[in-house]
Amino acid sequence: MAASALYSSNSASAKFLSSAHRLSKASEKSFQNINDDSKNSDSADKSGFDLVDELTQNLVNAFENKEVIPPYEAEVMFGKCTACDGLIEKEANVVNGQHYHPSCLTCDDCKQPLGNEKYFILKDKSYCKRCKDKYLETCSKCGKKVEENTIRAKGSNDAYHPDCFVCQTCGCVLHGKFFKTDDGNHLCEADFMATRKKCFRCGRAVMELSLQALGNTYHPNCFMCSLCPKKLDGEVFFFSNETKQPLCKEDYERYEAKTCSGCSGKIVEEKFISTSNDKYFHQDCYSPN
Ligand SMILES: [Zn+2]
Ligand SMILES: [Zn+2]
Ligand SMILES: [Zn+2]
Ligand SMILES: [Zn+2]
Ligand SMILES: [Zn+2]
Ligand SMILES: [Zn+2]
Ligand SMILES: [Zn+2]
Secondary structure, X not given: OOEEOEEEEOOOOOEEOOHHHOOOHHHHHHHHHHHOHHHOOOOOOOOOHHHHHHHHHHHHHHXXXXXXXXXXXXXXXXXXXXXXXXXXXXXXXXXXXEEEOOOOOEOOOOOOEOOOOOEEEEOOEEEEHHHHOXXXXXXXXXXXXXXXXXXXXXXXXXXXXXXXXXXXXXOOEOOOOEEEOOOOOEEOHHHHHHHOOEOOOOXXXXXXXXXXXXXXXXXXXXXXXXXXOOEOOOOOEEEOOOOOOEEEHHHHHHHOOEEEXXXXXXXXXXXXXXXXXXOEEOHHHOXXX
């Protein structure tokens, strides 16, 4: 019943590589910078990265304009193929920072070259479109394959599409805080609260620690004297005969306890003697005569 944090795991998610991403790591970075004006500050720190940035810009332009990248630039960008050690001249597939000829990078399942088609990286392996489904996880809700952004509840292996991870009761998509029921379902906070007992004093849901007294449920901190701020959790306490609310010993003595007709002291003991003429006695103070 404990609250769990929702997190999304990328480790098992497929990464779709578009042609623009068939660039080296360095160029991916620059590519992001080009699109991010806030980071394009005119800092005086012009370093050796200028050359790379310029080349990258050319590469990006080349991809956008579908031009052929001049060989010397490709050479600078891609270097040698990890598989065959040959120079990569035009286009490279990039996997984990390693560069490959499109014909040298093969599907880890069917061993066919991935070439220029879309490919998918799952758990550090590369797969073609046709093979990837074998390695994708199945969504526990809709039964379809999860290609991107796997949602997994902490401590569980079940995978979900982000839109399929929903509250069992109201069907809302669960972001952030959610609750797991004993039978393995997930609830939003509001619906989980609705399943909980309400504190007799404050009316709010009692989540973990609860205190039962006279058939009612309390937050331990809410179990306090109804006439003063004294907390009664673990203390001797009484119930008011009138309000049925808890009272501390002092307030019970002051407002509700009977006075002993023998010793004139207050009777706080559970067992006492009451006589037919409305007199009350401590058990030890009573002497029938
Ligand atoms: Zn090669
Ligand atoms: Zn394949
Ligand atoms: Zn799904
Ligand atoms: Zn809900
Ligand atoms: Zn309460
Ligand atoms: Zn009190
Ligand atoms: Zn007495």
